Amino acid sequence: MAFSTTIRQAYQDELAGLRTAGLFKEERYILGPQGADIEVEFPAGADGRPVINFCANNYLGLSSHPDVVAAARRGLETHGYGLSSVRFICGTQDIHRKLEKRLTEFLETEDTLLFPSCMDANAGCFEAILGEEDVMIADRLVHASIVDGMRLCKAMRDTYKHSDMGHLRDKLIEHQDKRIRMIITDGVFSMDGDLAKLDEIVALAEEYNAMVFLDDSHASGFIGKTGRGTHEHCGVMGKIDVITTTMGKGLGGASGGCVSGRRELVEMCRQRARPYLFSNTVAPMIVAGTLKVLDLVFASTERRDRLEANTSYWRRGLTEMGLDLKQGESPIVPVMLYNAKLAQDMARDLFAEGIYVVGFFFPVVPQGAARIRTQLSAAHTQAHLDKGLAAFRKVAGKYGILGKGKREIMEMYGK
Amino acid sequence: MPIDKQMILDYVIREYLEEDDDTEITYNTELISGGIVDSFSMVSLKRFLEKKYNIQIPDADATPEAFDTVNSIAALVERFVKA
Numbered sequence: 001m002a003f004s005t006t007i008r009q010a011y012q013d014e015l016a017g018l019r020t021a022g023l024f025k026e027e028r029y030i031l032g033p034q035g036a037d038i039e040v041e042f043p044a045g046a047d048g049r050p051v052i053n054f055c056a057n058n059y060l061g062l063s064s065h066p067d068v069v070a071a072a073r074r075g076l077e078t079h080g081y082g083l084s085s086v087r088f089i090c091g092t093q094d095i096h097r098k099l100e101k102r103l104t105e106f107l108e109t110e111d112t113l114l115f116p117s118c119m120d121a122n123a124g125c126f127e128a129i130l131g132e133e134d135v136m137i138a139d140r141l142v143h144a145s146i147v148d149g150m151r152l153c154k155a156m157r158d159t160y161k162h163s164d165m166g167h168l169r170d171k172l173i174e175h176q177d178k179r180i181r182m183i184i185t186d187g188v189f190s191m192d193g194d195l196a197k198l199d200e201i202v203a204l205a206e207e208y209n210a211m212v213f214l215d216d217s218h219a220s221g222f223i224g225k226t227g228r229g230t231h232e233h234c235g236v237m238g239k240i241d242v243i244t245t246t247m248g249k250g251l252g253g254a255s256g257g258c259v260s261g262r263r264e265l266v267e268m269c270r271q272r273a274r275p276y277l278f279s280n281t282v283a284p285m286i287v288a289g290t291l292k293v294l295d296l297v298f299a300s301t302e303r304r305d306r307l308e309a310n311t312s313y314w315r316r317g318l319t320e321m322g323l324d325l326k327q328g329e330s331p332i333v334p335v336m337l338y339n340a341k342l343a344q345d346m347a348r349d350l351f352a353e354g355i356y357v358v359g360f361f362f363p364v365v366p367q368g369a370a371r372i373r374t375q376l377s378a379a380h381t382q383a384h385l386d387k388g389l390a391a392f393r394k395v396a397g398k399y400g401i402l403g404k405g406k407r408e409i410m411e412m413y414g415k
Numbered sequence: 416m417p418i419d420k421q422m423i424l425d426y427v428i429r430e431y432l433e434e435d436d437d438t439e440i441t442y443n444t445e446l447i448s449g450g451i452v453d454s455f456s457m458v459s460l461k462r463f464l465e466k467k468y469n470i471q472i473p474d475a476d477a478t479p480e481a482f483d484t485v486n487s488i489a490a491l492v493e494r495f496v497k498a
Contacts, residue, residue, distance in 0.1 A: 140456055147455055159456040161433065367450035 022340065022361075033064035034253060036379040040356060051356040052384050054374045057249035059222050059331055060293075060303045061379025067296065068252055068289045075288020083281045087114075088270075091281030099287050102294045103258055106228060107220075107245070108237045111266040114287075116279050118217050118246035118257030119145040124273030125213075125242065125259050126153035130182060135175045138184035139163065141192065143215055146184060155182075162189075165200050172208035181210035182241075187230030188218035191365050191373065193332030195223070198234035211241040217257075218332060221250030221297055222304035222378075241265060247286070252293040256282040303378040307331055310376045310385060317389040318374075322403035323396055331376035334360075335392070336369070338406060339413035343370040346395050353391035368415040418468075418489040418496070426463055427485065431456065442485040454479045464488070470495040 018024040028042040034056060039048040062068055075095065085091035096114060103112040115121040122145035126136060134155040138146060141162045150157050158175065160168040168183065175181050183205055185196045198214065205212045216229040224232025229245070231237050242261040247254060259269045269276060296303070311331045318325055318335060326334040337343045343359030350357050350372075361370035374388075396402050401409050420442055428440060431452050438451065446452040452460065461477050464470070472495055481491045 140453070150455075157455070157458050158462075159459065161431075362450055 022344070023363075034058055035064050036061070036377055036381070036384055038356070040351075042351070049351075049354070051351065051354050052380075052388055053377075054355060054357045054388055056253075056375060056377065057218070058253050058377045058379060059218075059250035059307055059375070060297070061307075061377050062251070062293055062296065062303070063253035065293075065296070068292050071292030072254075072285040072289035076285040079284035079288065081285070082283055085281060086277060086279065087281045088277065093284060093287070095284060095287045095291065096281065099291055099294075100258070102291060103260055106294055106298070107216075107231075107243055107260045108228065109240075109243060109260040110263040112258050112260040113266050113269050113273075113276065114282050115257045115259065115273070115276055116282060117248065117255055118215065118244055119148075120275035120279065121244040121257040121259045121269075121273075122146045122149040122215060123152060124149065124275040125244065125265075125269050126150055126155065126182075127274070128269045128272035129242070129265050130155040130180060133178060134180040134182065135178040136182050136184055137168065137171045137175065137210075139186065139189075139196070141189050142184060142186050143190060143217070146186075146215060150184070155180075162192075163194065163197055165197060165204065168201070169204055169208070172204060172210055176208070181208065182213055183210050184213045185215070186218070187214050187216035188223060188328075188330045188332065190218050190332065191334065191360065191371075192326050192328065193330045193334055193373075194326065194328040195219075195230055195233065195330060198230050198236050198240075202234075202236045202239045212239070213242045213244075214240045215244045217244070217246040217249055218330065219250075220245040221293075222307050223330065226301055227297055227304040247290045247293070251297070252286075252290050254286045254289060256286055256290065307376060307378040310378065310380050313382075314374070314376055314385055314388070317385070318392060321389070321393050321396070323392065323401070324405055324409070326371070333374045333376065334371040335374060336371050336406065336409075337401070337413075338368055338370055338410050338415065340370040342399065342401075342409075342413045343372055346399060347372055349395045349398065350391055353395060355388050355391040368410070418493050420485050420489050422467070423464070423488055423492075424485050426460065427452070430459060430463075440485075442489075444485070445483050446485075447479045447483045452482070457482050460488075464492050468492055468496050470498075 028040050031039040031041055031048045036053055038053050039050050041048050079093055083091040100112040126149045130153050132154045136150050136155050137158045139162055140159045158171055160171050183201055188195055219229045221227045223230050231240050242265055244259050247256040315333055324336040340361035343361055347357050347359040357372050357374055359372050461472055482488055
């Protein structure tokens, strides 16, 4: 069918609708490598502006680490640029299996399978391991990729209120007639920054004979005393049946993800998960870079310790100046503003002050729960944090919200 | 069998609102387009209605539009109860 004028107009109208609704996303160009100090071209065509980055998933500050870059370069030289194949035809090199073994050691599971991304891991694994006679019971705030994966699976779908263990218990009781019950949760919830009550979830899973699925993308490398993830933090290592995670955040920030867990479940993914079977292997230089990232993480907790200290300092600073934060222990620190326009206006003003943050609003977060999500990094110095805090004080002061709670902010700006 | 809208409303409040959420919900409140119930969590409401009224609502009929208000849900259920 030709791309007729009428059809073109229909798409143009839809895009215009997104702009009118304030939902149109525009990319901002970073001029150089990822880091705490970056130069950003925004809007397109403007001169680059130096800003401090408070919105990357660069938790350990390894995205441009010289040792990681050097390892990736060596990988490029020794293993080539690409494999031109999916894994099971001719796309698996020695280093792919080596990385899978290292991730298995790191997560303390039984086996691991690499995917092109964690989005792909989540999209593929439910369909591979569950069937019509099973039920998936997910926290209502799980990541969109899990929602997509659940939609592709024939098992019954159900949800429980966010971190509400009483509600989860009700659901587990309700579904005792199913062959397999799988509880599905994020480790760290990406929009709120809180941690799953994984110890309680595991206890319920044992009581009601259920499996546990954990997406630890916003935790791997830094949550827990040695950075293994939420299962380490909650004292339930070895008790999680499936862990998915990404190499695109704390673990180097390039790309790639994995399914890790019970040997048989990982093998089912190798046999059946469609994103694994039908998309290209992870590029060799990324595998080589991630192996170096894991060496660094195994060798020292210094980076995750610094990230923890930075997070405490940042949280304390924002709280003391009177901003309303979502409570949590992770380096995701959401500043609650409730009103979408206020979140966008403040993010714009902070950018003008040299602080790069992004406002989030419906449909990414619930109606009336707009926020600026700040994210800390081990690459942030004391000076970065102090400059960020000073900017927040100035901009929040301009909008008159310092010392104001939810009700007062909503009275001032609306829902 | 008459459709008990209050029972549906009570279920929606119990199943979808947090304890500290004081959002007022009426029979005409937009549940899905208003962001109170996401289309994914709608499944438990569908199952509740099917059990309560001993009916089967085909997925093709369980649309976000049909589930958007207590009134529209009651109309949908009534259709299958009569059928």
